Amino acid sequence: MEHESCRQLLGSLSEYIDGSLETELCAKIEQHLSDCENCRIVVDSLNKTISLYHTSAQNSTVPEGVRERLLRCLDLSEYL
């Protein structure tokens, strides 16, 4: 992260990953990435970070008893 272009990339990286950047800026970033290994590593590890959190959340389950206690708390025990 030594060059000005690397710092500029960092500010737009999140939107680049989301695919919400303008085409022209996107092309500039891709051009930079083709020449800068450090930035490629940052992009890859940022993508991986988001993906790890997303996957871990999808695998999480609600503990037993939470639903039952919620319905009781809402005075909806007849729906248990």
Next chain:
Amino acid sequence: MSGSEDFSLEALRSGDRAEFVRLVETYYAMIYRLALKILNNTQDAEDILQETFLKAYRHLKNFDGRSSLSTWLYRIATNEALMFLRRKRVDFISVDEPLENEQGEQEPLEIVDWCCLPESELTSAEAQRHLDQAIQNLPPSLRVVFVLRDIQDLSTRETGEALNLSETAVKTRLSRARLRLREELTGYFGERVQEGKRT
């Protein structure tokens, strides 16, 4: 966002219990996971879940339908979770409070390619603890944005509606949260890469 929005607002507003149960059954797991990711404590998450639906039941008659029901529930749950943190912590930062150096991004310090680690290492129980801890290390104002956008899959607009933030503010905070989390995970997984090279 997952979940159906085919509820009868008229029935909900008039206190129809069966329709309210349908609402609870559809969204309780999502609200529980949201609270758990923000608070990292199962009992606290359950308290927030219960408080969210109690408030929703009381205020449904005032729901104006400008946002979806799910976004409205997320807004209640997020506010409850942030208020809970405010009561617990003296160093709390409000979600509305402008962030220091809002325009600038923290530069990554660590450049280690850890994406090559085996999936079993990236998803181990120990790694999961680090993921959870890294989220807790974020200021609440960044944490809630990250959880809503990247874990609960809300759009930028929906996240803004849930937190009463502009889309620009959501994008800025999301960027900062993601970069900080990447930095923290690089610290942890980078060591696993180095260990692998030594063995």
